[in-house]
Amino acid sequence: MKSGFVILAGRSNVGKSTLLNALIGSKVAIMSPKPQTTRHPVRGVLHDPRGQIVFVDTPGLFLGQKDPVSKKLNDLVKASLDGIDAIIYVVDPVRAPGEEEAQIQKMLKAANVPIILAVNKKDLTEEQRPHLEEFRAIDVGQEGSVEISARTGANLNLIVNKLFELLPEGEPFYPDLQLTDLTNSQWLSELIREKCFLALNQELPYSVHVHVESDERDGRLRRITAVITTSEERYKGMIIGKGAQKLKEIGTAVRRELESVTGDKIFLQLQVDVDPKWPQRFADAQ
Numbered sequence: 001m002k003s004g005f006v007i008l009a010g011r012s013n014v015g016k017s018t019l020l021n022a023l024i025g026s027k028v029a030i031m032s033p034k035p036q037t038t039r040h041p042v043r044g045v046l047h048d049p050r051g052q053i054v055f056v057d058t059p060g061l062f063l064g065q066k067d068p069v070s071k072k073l074n075d076l077v078k079a080s081l082d083g084i085d086a087i088i089y090v091v092d093p094v095r096a097p098g099e100e101e102a103q104i105q106k107m108l109k110a111a112n113v114p115i116i117l118a119v120n121k122k123d124l125t126e127e128q129r130p131h132l133e134e135f136r137a138i139d140v141g142q143e144g145s146v147e148i149s150a151r152t153g154a155n156l157n158l159i160v161n162k163l164f165e166l167l168p169e170g171e172p173f174y175p176d177l178q179l180t181d182l183t184n185s186q187w188l189s190e191l192i193r194e195k196c197f198l199a200l201n202q203e204l205p206y207s208v209h210v211h212v213e214s215d216e217r218d219g220r221l222r223r224i225t226a227v228i229t230t231s232e233e234r235y236k237g238m239i240i241g242k243g244a245q246k247l248k249e250i251g252t253a254v255r256r257e258l259e260s261v262t263g264d265k266i267f268l269q270l271q272v273d274v275d276p277k278w279p280q281r282f283a284d285a286q
Contacts, residue, residue: 002051004085004167007058009108011100014092015120019150020044020057023160027261028180028187029057030194043181045174050164052172056084086166087115088159089140090150093129094121108140114166115142116159123149185212188258192226192270195253199246200238208235222262225269236272247272 008016017029024044046053089108091101108115119135126132136145144162148155174181182190189210196208209229216223230236240247247270255266 002164002167003170005054006086007056007084008088010090014090015150016057016090022150022153026179030190088118090118091135093132093135105140117142117145119147122147122154123152188212195250199250220264222264223267228272229275236274239272
């Protein structure tokens with residue numbers, strides 16, 4: 001039996017969270033087109049007859065950002081490289097390589113663990129991936145390179161097969177059927193954050209925090225109360241929207257996904273608060 005920890009590394013918005021969910025076969029990380037939506041390293045567990053792989057999805061690297069959240073996220077990226085057995089370096093050939101890519105490659109070369117280069121978005125045409133050759137030419141000392149689609153699952157089996165070649169022998173870290181180390185409350189919070197970002201897209205800053213205050217069950221009925229906290233009054237207005245339409249849209253999206261996943265009837269109450277010191281509180285708490 002093989003077992004080990006594998007980090008998903010790469011710039012923000014290259015598809016790491018989508019890849020994690022695809023590898024696990026279940027939604028454990030939120031997905032959004034907006035940067036900085038992954039705020040904590042998220043672990044997803046792959047169970048296989050050959051052993052167990054614990055994937056760790058990390059925040060992207062944010063150069064030039066001086067706010068407390070960005071600085072803390074960068075620290076988390078660097079800390080996540082310690083104590084792992086392999087790295088999947090995920091790149092997006094739609095976007096040109098830049099300073100962030102160079103910085104990540106510098107970190108990876110110094111990591112001294114096996115690396116697999118995963119060139120994402122194979123489902124797009126080559127015309128839609130104008131920087132494909134640049135990313136194909138990357139050399140960080142990887143054990144292998146594979147072109148994948150996190151969205152469709154193309155060639156993910158090649159990554160898993162290679163990882164089981166590279167990982168050490170060992171016992172499983174997590175029991176059978178456990179797919180993530182997120183608590184139910186943490187997963188709910190992340191789901192609500194995802195729906196906030198999807199509903200408001202570029203209008204909403206990343207500094208949104210969700211706290212689940214209660215999650216009570218009465219048979220197949222679940223009553224959930226959560227507070228969405230943002231850093232400025234104007235953002236509160238965006239989240240609520242005219243006539244509370246945006247907040248209703250967010251709540252409906254959360255409720256529909258929860259009901260489809262769990263089969264429960266969901267009653268969801270959302271509240272929006274403002275805390276200007278929230279980003280600093282987040283940084284201090286990590």
